[in-house]
Amino acid sequence: MHKKFDHKEIEGKWQKHWKENGNYDLNKRDDSKEKEYVLVEWPYPSGNLHIGHWYAFAVPDIYVRYRRMIGTQVLYPMGFDAFGLPAENAAIKRNNNPREWTEQNIEYMKGQLNSMGNAFSWDKTTSSTDPEYFKWTQWMFTEFFKNNIAYRGEGVVNWCPSCNTVIANEQVQADGTCERCDNLIEKKKMPQWMIRITDFADELIDDLEGLDWAEHIKDAQRNWIGRSEGALIDFKLSLGEQVTVFTTRPDTLFGATYMVLAPEHELVHKYRDKIKNWSDVEIYITATRQKAEQDRLDNTKEKTGVKLEGITATNPATGEEIPVYIADYVLASYGTGAIMAVPAHDERDHAFAQKFGIDIKQVIYQDDGTFRDSVNLSANIGQGKLKNSGEFDGMDSEEAKEAITIKVGGKLTNTYRLRDWSIGRQRYWGVPIPIVYDPEGNARPVPLEHLPWKLPEDVDFKPTGVPPLSKSQELKERTEKIFGAGWTPEVETMDTFVDSSWYYLRYIDNKNDKEFSSKKAQKTWLPVDLYFGGAEHTTMHLLYSRFWQKALHRLGHVEHKEPYTRRINRGLILGPDGNKMSKSKGNVIDPDEQVERVGADTVKMYLAFMGPYGETANYPWDMGGIAGQRRFLERVNGLIEHITDNEDKDMTALLHKTIRKVTNDIQNFKFNTAISAMMIFLNQAEKTGLCRESYLLFLKLLAPFAPHLTEELWYEAEEKGSIHQQTFPEFDPGLAKDEMVTIGVQINGKMRGEITIAPGADEETALTAVRNNDSLQAKLGENKPKRVIYVPGRILNLIV
RNA sequence: GCCCGGGUGGUGGAAUCGGUAGACACGAGGGACUUAAAAUCCCUUGCCUAUUCAAACGGCGUGCGGGUUCAAUUCCCGCCCCGGGCACCA
Numbered sequence: 001m002h003k004k005f006d007h008k009e010i011e012g013k014w015q016k017h018w019k020e021n022g023n024y025d026l027n028k029r030d031d032s033k034e035k036e037y038v039l040v041e042w043p044y045p046s047g048n049l050h051i052g053h054w055y056a057f058a059v060p061d062i063y064v065r066y067r068r069m070i071g072t073q074v075l076y077p078m079g080f081d082a083f084g085l086p087a088e089n090a091a092i093k094r095n096n097n098p099r100e101w102t103e104q105n106i107e108y109m110k111g112q113l114n115s116m117g118n119a120f121s122w123d124k125t126t127s128s129t130d131p132e133y134f135k136w137t138q139w140m141f142t143e144f145f146k147n148n149i150a151y152r153g154e155g156v157v158n159w160c161p162s163c164n165t166v167i168a169n170e171q172v173q174a175d176g177t178c179e180r181c182d183n184l185i186e187k188k189k190m191p192q193w194m195i196r197i198t199d200f201a202d203e204l205i206d207d208l209e210g211l212d213w214a215e216h217i218k219d220a221q222r223n224w225i226g227r228s229e230g231a232l233i234d235f236k237l238s239l240g241e242q243v244t245v246f247t248t249r250p251d252t253l254f255g256a257t258y259m260v261l262a263p264e265h266e267l268v269h270k271y272r273d274k275i276k277n278w279s280d281v282e283i284y285i286t287a288t289r290q291k292a293e294q295d296r297l298d299n300t301k302e303k304t305g306v307k308l309e310g311i312t313a314t315n316p317a318t319g320e321e322i323p324v325y326i327a328d329y330v331l332a333s334y335g336t337g338a339i340m341a342v343p344a345h346d347e348r349d350h351a352f353a354q355k356f357g358i359d360i361k362q363v364i365y366q367d368d369g370t371f372r373d374s375v376n377l378s379a380n381i382g383q384g385k386l387k388n389s390g391e392f393d394g395m396d397s398e399e400a401k402e403a404i405t406i407k408v409g410g411k412l413t414n415t416y417r418l419r420d421w422s423i424g425r426q427r428y429w430g431v432p433i434p435i436v437y438d439p440e441g442n443a444r445p446v447p448l449e450h451l452p453w454k455l456p457e458d459v460d461f462k463p464t465g466v467p468p469l470s471k472s473q474e475l476k477e478r479t480e481k482i483f484g485a486g487w488t489p490e491v492e493t494m495d496t497f498v499d500s501s502w503y504y505l506r507y508i509d510n511k512n513d514k515e516f517s518s519k520k521a522q523k524t525w526l527p528v529d530l531y532f533g534g535a536e537h538t539t540m541h542l543l544y545s546r547f548w549q550k551a552l553h554r555l556g557h558v559e560h561k562e563p564y565t566r567r568i569n570r571g572l573i574l575g576p577d578g579n580k581m582s583k584s585k586g587n588v589i590d591p592d593e594q595v596e597r598v599g600a601d602t603v604k605m606y607l608a609f610m611g612p613y614g615e616t617a618n619y620p621w622d623m624g625g626i627a628g629q630r631r632f633l634e635r636v637n638g639l640i641e642h643i644t645d646n647e648d649k650d651m652t653a654l655l656h657k658t659i660r661k662v663t664n665d666i667q668n669f670k671f672n673t674a675i676s677a678m679m680i681f682l683n684q685a686e687k688t689g690l691c692r693e694s695y696l697l698f699l700k701l702l703a704p705f706a707p708h709l710t711e712e713l714w715y716e717a718e719e720k721g722s723i724h725q726q727t728f729p730e731f732d733p734g735l736a737k738d739e740m741v742t743i744g745v746q747i748n749g750k751m752r753g754e755i756t757i758a759p760g761a762d763e764e765t766a767l768t769a770v771r772n773n774d775s776l777q778a779k780l781g782e783n784k785p786k787r788v789i790y791v792p793g794r795i796l797n798l799i800v
Numbered sequence: 801g802c803c804c805g806g807g808u809g810g811u812g813g814a815a816u817c818g819g820u821a822g823a824c825a826c827g828a829g830g831g832a833c834u835u836a837a838a839a840u841c842c843c844u845u846g847c848c849u850a851u852u853c854a855a856a857c858g859g860c861g862u863g864c865g866g867g868u869u870c871a872a873u874u875c876c877c878g879c880c881c882c883g884g885g886c887a888c889c890a
Contacts, residue, residue, distance in 0.1 A: 216804050223803060223886060230890080247890060260890090303888080329888040339890045347801095348888055417889060535884080609825070611813060616805070616884080622812065624826045631840095632825085673814070676824035683824095744820030749871050751820060752857085775857060789870050795819040797870055 007599025065704035069728035128499035135452035136516035142445035155192030226417025246335030255363035428461035430493030439486030608671035644689035656736035
């Protein structure tokens with residue numbers, strides 16, 4: 001009997017050995033090889049690795065090891081996204097500094113990551129909290145500031161009136177209340193540090209074209225950015241002023257029978273003395289402001305609004321005088337905060353006009369030229385041909401959009417759902433915004449020589465309504481000492497999404513103290529070839545970091561316009577009960593326990609076997625399933641007992657077919673079917689035996705999946721060096737071919753039996769095989785097929 | 801409401817340039833070994849059907865209803881359900 005599979009001994013031994021020999025250190029490897037950059041999202045050091053981390057890091061490791069075995073030099077770095085709120089909350093609870101908590105967690109998690117036995121390029125690691133890292137985060141911010149990409153602007157924040165502080169989006173509960181005190185959150189305008197991401201909106205959409213991403217991921221980004229193509233058109237008010245509206249349908253301008261301003265629109269306040277029914281208007285404005293976002297966004301409820309008595313507008317196309325309303329269905333934050341309303345061709349306008357008895361004027365025929373009554377029925381929102389539109393009658397909508405816009409002196413333009421990115425946080429545990437204010441109150445960037453602009457330690461970070469940094473004496477003194485009396489520091493820190501927007505740039509040159517990364521390193525490694533990550537980051541992180549790369553590119557600091565060539569979104573591992581794992585549900589699987597029990601190779605293979613990687617499906621954890629993987633590895637462990645001198649010809653063929661299948665599947669991230677192919681091979685090998693050469697090829701095939709066990713078996717077979725530095729097996733097309741193949745035989749399209757013939761056999765041979773098959777012949781009887789459909793290697797269908 | 805996924809055995813899933821549906825694994829049932837249990841090994845396992853046990857050379861079957869085709873899980877049309885994202889976006 002072969003010795004038993006002692007995973008603890010084997011895994012400990014080889015992890016130590018790999019580390020001591022620097023097997024995965026990039027600097028030790030051959031620079032002449034082809035380069036590949038495989039990235040996984042760096043974790044937040046919460047203190048414990050969960051099963052999701054394993055799924056995120058251990059399964060891509062299969063691909064990484066495979067690529068290395070075919071001779072590619074793969075960068076597979078790991079680091080920590082270590083700023084953020086949990087550390088601050090933990091520190092408040094324990095009354096210590098978030099740094100201590102964070103550093104302890106990182107140390108502990110490094111040990112856990114080590115237990116995976118992954119081929120991480122640890123020599124390239126970094127952490128967002130490392131001063132040598134955030135020095136460059138700050139430098140990039142100052143570059144953006146100098147070039148008007150970062151600016152001090154008015155941002156809308158979530159304000160909790162009870163806690164007296166700004167609340168992050170993530171802390172606002174689904175019903176719009178505060179996570180801590182359950183009071184209703186208000187939207188409040190405050191001066192904020194903003195990033196001009198909207199300036200890049202078109203590039204962010206258009207450059208998706210060239211990326212090798214799944215179409216649904218691109219769709220999600222496009223929708224998030226939400227580009228609407230339309231026009232800005234000026235409407236003259238009876239009081240002299242112009243109001244600019246944004247519309248996607250300038251072709252319907254002749255049908256605009258009223259206009260609507262957002263209740264917050266500045267002109268409403270400006271004309272308070274001229275508006276005859278101001279008290280009604282004021283009540284409506286107040287009511288709007290107090291409405292929770294939820295209510296306002298509920299489009300099923302009845303339209304409300306107030307007519308502005310004493311003000312009218314002129315439709316620039318018809319010259320007609322039209323009424324002006326305020327209504328909360330128009331948002332101040334989108335477009336220009338004002339719309340022209342075309343009730344015949346917009347559903348919302350239609351509902352509003354019907355309620356308020358406003359004219360509905362139809363200006364579009366349906367596409368097929370027929371007329372549909374959109375006055376009394378519902379709005380006809382489709383495009384078509386114009387009517388009741390003066391000189392434009394008969395023109396197509398598409399053509400008319402431009403023609404009418406030009407006619408009235410408007411401008412074709414785009415509007416976006418995407419807003420500028422507010423990055424200031426009134427928090428402690430983040431990157432200090434490297435800005436100081438001169439005695440006149442002007443914001444000035446902290447020069448590079450004073451970066452990193454460190455986090456002061458003398459603060460109290462309990463939430464009090466003011467940013468913790470504002471209480472630091474040290475920061476105040478530091479600022480005055482460097483810049484002079486009367487200068488004051490910025491006291492906000494950055495959103496942690498900033499930190500993770502550029503980490504892939506630091507990994508490649510993590511020890512560089514002159515630049516964030518050299519052009520040479522960028523040339524070698526960028527863009528990232530393959531980026532594995534969670535679907536939840538599709539619109540936030542993934543968009544922010546694409547923006548970051550583009551902004552750096554615009555300023556000439558990086559060579560590429562896109563950071564990630566290929567993106568694979570992974571699914572989610574659920575608890576055994578089919579629910580998302582959570583402590584409150586008590587369905588959390590602790591990976592450490594599993595590794596202790598069955599070993600890292602088993603856990604990794606089970607995760608890979610659950611289903612295809614790169615599809616955003618959710619897979620429930622199954623205790624029986626993981627036991628099956630363990631059984632498989634135990635049988636691999638004993639396979640050496642089945643080695644024979646003379647190997648069956650079919651066994652050799654199966655080996656080569658298996659190599660072909662596994663190779664294809666790894667390349668397509670279908671690790672589940674790759675493992676299944678190896679199981680089929682093992683089942684057969686145990687029955688018929690295999691030669692030593694095949695045994696060793698099989699071990700190499702399995703090496704990326706079960707790195708520890710295969711290393712042990714390789715060593716035991718007295719082979720030289722590490723199995724992970726061997727060349728991945730290649731299949732022999734001649735040997736992988738089937739000599740005979742069994743195909744189905746249909747009679748009139750119904751499956752009636754099967755025949756076994758050579759894959760390339762001709763029709764006559766196939767028919768002979770049918771005649772020699774009693775059962776088939778009996779079913780066919782005396783009938784001579786009227787028609788024969790024969791697809792070699794696939795099917796034979798006889799029509800009688 | 802709009803956009804994107806997805807519905808296949810008891811379970812995870814396999815098979816889509818249309819060509820033997822259910823690979824592989826789990827679970828379940830039966831058997832061997834054992835004083836016994838665990839482990840291991842072997843066999844069976846989509847559903848239905850003969851007035852008894854057993855079950856095909858029978859029938860049905862990939863969410864539902866149509867269609868195209870010699871042949872449909874796969875393609876087309878119309879629905880239903882589940883998951884995710886966005887949402888009075890002009």
